[in-house]
Amino acid sequence: MSRTICIIDDDPLYKLLLKKTIERLNMNINILTFEDGKQAIEGLSTLNTEAAKLPDIILLDINMPVMDGWEFMDQFVEDKSQFSKPMNIFIASSSIAKHDIEKSKTYTEISGYLVKPIVKKTILELLQDKVSL
Amino acid sequence: MHNLQSQIENTTCEIKYKIQEKNIKVLVLDEESIIPEIKEVVQVLHGYNFIFYNTTCGNEFKELIKKNKPNLIISELHLNEVEGKEQLDYCRMVYPEIPFIIFSSHTCNKSALDFLELGATDFLTKDNSSALPATIYKALRQSLEKLQIKEAKQQRWEDAQRFKGLIEYSHDPVITYDYDGTITYASPAIERVLGYKVEEFVGTNVIEHIHPDDLPIRENAYKMLLESEMNFETINEERLLHKNGHFIWAKAVISDARLIPGIEGFMTNFRDITVAKNKTRDLNNTIEILTSQNNRLLNFSYIVSHNLRSHTSNIQSIINYLDITDDPKEQLEMIQHLKEVSEALNETMINLNEVVSIQSGENLKIESLSLRKYALISLKTLKSKLHAINGKVHFDIDKNLNINFNKSYLESILHNLFYNAIKYSHPERMLNLEISTFEEEDFVVLKVKDNGLGLDIKKYKNKLFGMYNTFHSNKNAKGLGLFMSKNQIEAMKGKIEVEGGIDKGCTFKIYFKK
Structure with missing residues (x-):
């Protein structure tokens, strides 16, 4: 069964490297990317018609233009009942600020907080459901 | 007031008590032979102990008054050496409170009236001595009343003086x-x-x-x-x-x-309370400065946490990847990425350095600058960009309006504001930029109003002036301009405000301290 990881981030280099890292795992993983929160909300809503295409895991950045990670979460909380599939959302930020980590805990929909860079080991753990807050 | 009233009302009952308490000293200006007669008649005044002194000599009379302070004077009208009238004058003048009863062997109604007019307390003839006790009693009572009123007046006057003094010297x-x-x-x-x-x-x-x-x-x-x-x-x-x-x-x-x-x-x-008030104001100013410095520091730590960290995490990623790949092509690609990250990191460092230099810019050169002149220069540099989008500018700044500001800050702020209006103009309508000024309290306010894309100000107000915050999907946006402008304006003790809404354009107001 193929699985889908969704990367919501505005940093092209980060996305490129993460993609490469995931692809090297050879685990038949689909990768979905969005530039910012707004594009992600819109994209996910479109995919909603085919539940299979919705991601299993979302890696969400905090600092993004137009709609940042927190704003995405607020919108997602509002819309989540519409989604036909449960999705595990992880914050993936370079920020090690306590403020950000604490804030992520205020959302029950967020499964964990990952500090960039995201390494191979972390992805494997994610896929085995071993990562939690 | 009340006190005095009640004192007078109580006089009658108090008087007996008071008179009983002390001996009644009676100075008689007459022959000694009259004293037994007086003693005889005053016996009816029970309980009073009368002590008599007498003299027929004017000088001795004065001395006796001074020495004994009598409660009562009884005087004959005419004596051999001395006129009662003279003594009466003296007594009225010096001891007005001592009753002075004329007890005369002469029955001259005319002089009786004269004496009463001169201030004698009463006039009795010696053949009417049976009336003497009542006269004495009445005289003593009046005397006491007078004394009490005098004391009360004295007290009141002293009180008034004291209160007046309290207020006058306060x-x-x-x-x-x-x-x-x-x-x-x-x-x-x-x-x-x-x-x-x-x-x-x-x-x-x-x-x-x-x-x-x-x-x-x-x-x-x-x-x-x-x-x-x-x-x-x-x-x-x-x-x-x-x-x-x-x-x-x-x-x-x-x-x-x-x-x-x-x-x-x-x-x-x-x-x-001006001094205290000024101290409080200074203290509040200090708190305000400290709060703003603290906010900047927090903002700065946020920048470091997010923006510097994002570069270092990318460097880590690249190095990790270099570790696991053997493909020379990929290795070369990674080196190329490392160069990019290095450049981006360098740029962030330069930006941060600029921010720090604004925030500690105390030795800035401040000069009187024509707002109109610098706004026009700034618009001129953007002329081709304005032209490209068919933008119109309504320009209204008085040529005599000068502000005290740092020149390069002003240039940077104006450029930022105008360039933002061009960058975020609405694709479906021509840019209409209105530039005007007005005065408000201690500030000259520059108002820059556009009809561009606008922004959800309520939602983004706090982020709008933050570092590296961008709001539109504009690839060239770095999220630096407004952040820098705000810091520059605040370093000059001014402020920047913004109004607007999505699709409604933005109005920026820059407050320059006069």
Whole structure:
């Protein structure tokens, strides 16, 4: 069964490297990317018609233009009942600020907080459901 | 007042008590032979112990009064060597409170009246000696009444003097005024606090001396005073106009004295609190500066946490990847990425350095700059960009309007504002940029209004001026311009405000401190 990881981030280099890292795992993983929160909300809503295409895991950045990670979460909380599939959302930020980590805990929909860079080991753990807050 | 009244009312019952308590000293200006006769008749006044002194000599008479302080004087009219009239004059003048009864062997009605007019307490003829006790009693009672009234008056006068002194020498001014605000009294301290001589101040109206903006506080205080049970109301701070034209800060207590005799109006005492107020203001300014510095520091730590960290995490990623790949092509690609990250990191460092230099920019050169001139120069540099989108500019800045500012900051701020308006113009309508100025309190305000994409200001107000925050999907946006402008403006003690909405354009207001 193929699985889908969704990367919501505005940093092209980060996305490129993460993609490469995931692809090297050879685990038949689909990768979905969005530039910012707004594009992600819109994209996910479109995919909603085919539940299979919705991601299993979302890696969400905090600092993004137009709609940042927190704003995405607020919108997602509002819309989540519409989604036909449960999705595990992880914050993936370079920020090690306590403020950000604490804030992520205020959302029950967020499964964990990952500090960039995201390494191979972390992805494997994610896929085995071993990562939690 | 009341005290005096009751003292007089109680006189009758007190008098007996008082007279009984001490011996009644009677100075007789007559032959010694008369004393037994008087003694005889006054026996009817039970319980009183009369002590008699007598003389027929004028000088001795005066000495005896001085020495014995008699309670009563009984005098013959004409003696061999001395005239009773002379002694009466003397007594009325020096000892008016001692009753002086004429007890005469002569029955001359004319002179009796003369003596009464001169101030004798009573006039009796010796053949009417049976009336003497009643006359004595009456005279003693009147004397006591007089003394008590005198004492009460003395007391009242002393009280009044004491209270007057308290007010006159008080460090803080006291004023009284009528219902319409006309000042009826001001204590001398008014000159120290407001610069007016008392006579200049009395007759003016209270309202003339209060800052117009603080009048509502006063009105409210009067309302409270009239409505509440309390007789006074405190105004914690208000501005009062000094004679020299400047305002002082005062704390005032207004008392309702409409029912107080002698005032029949309001009374206010106030204290000059300017020094304390200024200290508080300085303290608040310090707190404001510290808070803003603290916010900048937090902002800075946020920038470091997010923006510097994002580069370092990318470097980590690249190195990790270099570790696991053997493909020379991929290795080369990674090196290329490393170069990019290195450049981006460098740029962030340069930006941060700029921010830090603004925030510690205390030695900036400040000059008087023509706002119109620099705005025009800035628009000129953007001419081709404006032209490309068919933008229109309505420009209204007075050529005589100068501001005190740092030149390169002003250039940077104006460029940012105008360039933002061009960058975020609406694709479906031509840019209409309105540039104008107005004055507000201590500021010259530059207003820059566009009809561009706008922004959800309510939502983004806090982020709008933050570092590296971008709002539109504009690839060239770095999220630096407004952040830098805000810091530059604040370093010059000004402020920047923004209004607008999605699709409604933005209006920026830059407040330049005069």
